[in-house]
Amino acid sequence: MDSRRVTGVGTAAMLAAVLCGCDAGGESVATPGLEARGTVLTTVKPTRQDLSNQISLSGSVTINPVFGIVAPTDGELRFLDKTPSKVPAVRPKWVATVWDDDGAPRRINIPRGSILAGRLMDDRSDVTAGMPIISAKHSGYGIVAEIDSAQAYRISGAITDVRAQIKNGPGPFPCTALGTIAALPAGSIPEPPPPTTAPTTGPSGAPPVAQPEQPADTGGGNDGSEATGMRLVCTPPAGVKLINGATVTLQVITERAAKVMVLPVEAVAGVQGKGKVDIVGADQQRKTVDVVLGLTDGKVVQIKSGLKGNETIAVPGPDLPAAPDGGKGPNG
Structure with missing residues (x-):
């Protein structure tokens, strides 16, 4: 009886010791935590690929x-x-001229099938290249897609290709872009000057004959054009059946490049013109350098200069510096 009690007590003591040993061992293992501040966890290297600057727009x-x-x-x-x-032009129609600094004239034409809608600048105004100066109205069906400011610089270059797909309808088909994507102020058409012809005496000395009042020119009388936001306007081929108000998706390509150096957009601060990236050295320290950016498809961005191509780049890229306290507005 006593022997069994001792044995039972000994077994319990051994089990307790084993459990304590497990707990003690568990306490000696460090719990994984966050890495030290500034440690680079993700990196990429530049690669080369064909790239096109393309973006999708919703229109109607x-x-x-x-x-x-x-x-x-x-x-x-x-x-x-x-x-x-008021009659659509049957061929490109000359409506204005810009005289450059060398005194050379550059004609401004509205395209075939359109009507002059308004002057956006005063006559004899000084203008700069790319400034909207005339509004025109396409006669017939077109496709219009509004553009927000986040998309504007991605499609601000020369548009080389636009393809359209009508929801539950025809497509995809090519769509010819018209004019600029820039927002337009309201356009005006000045009133024509009144006729100033004065009656003259005939060669026989007969009294002057009153000239009948000329009817108004039915080709004029345009009230101008309303202001618009940033948008893309394009015209489909003649054979495409269109319904006013139908929803359309546009795929816009402004430029293409072959075998260019690219990085993921997450690795770059900036998406247009100049940007910054963090180069990671062998000691895991970051060095921020300036780069010149090119095309982007929204996933990767072209690196025109600033890198050799064999660097290790941190992801995410560097943050832009915060505005100093002195730069706050009057309301803080």
């Missing part, structure tokens, strides 16, 4: 959309002193 079919035409160069703007017609 619109009747007689208004679009803008920009100055081709710096200079002085002169409008033709003619009453605009």
Whole structure:
């Protein structure tokens, strides 16, 4: 009886010792935590690939959309002193001239199938290249897609290709871009000057004959154009069946490049012009360098200069510096 009790007590003591040993061992293992501040956890290396600057826009079919035409160069703007017609142009129509700094004229034409809608600048204004100066109205169906400020610089270059897909309808099909994507101020059409012809005596000395009042030119009388936001206007091929108001998706390509150096957009501070990246050295220390950026498809961005291509780059990229306290507004 006593022997069994001792044995039972000994077994319990051994079990307690084992459990205590497990607990003690568990306490000696450090719990994983956060790495030290500044430690680089993710890196990438530049790669090379074909790249196109493309973006998708949501638009709709619109009747007689208004679009803008920009100055081709710096200079002085002169409008033709003619009453605009309400009849769509059958060929590119000359409506204004920009005289550059060397005194050379650059004609401004509205495209075939459009009507001059308004002057966006005063006659004899000094203009800069790319500034909207004229609004025109396409006669017939077009496709209009609004553009927000986050998208504007991605498609601010020359648009080389636009393809459209009508929801539950025709497509994809090519769509010809018209004019600029820039927002347009309200356009105006000045009133034509009144006729100043004065009656004259005939060669026989007969009294002057009153001239009948000429009817108003039905080709003029345009009230101008309303202001618009940033948007892309394009026209589909003639054979595409369109319904006013139908929803359309546009794929816009402004530029293509082959075998260019790229980095993920997350590794770069900035997406247009100049940017910054963090190079990670062998000691895991970051060094921020400036780079020149090119095309982007929203996933990767082209590195034009600033890197050799064999560097290790930190992800995410560097943060832009915060505004100093002195830069706060009056309301803090």
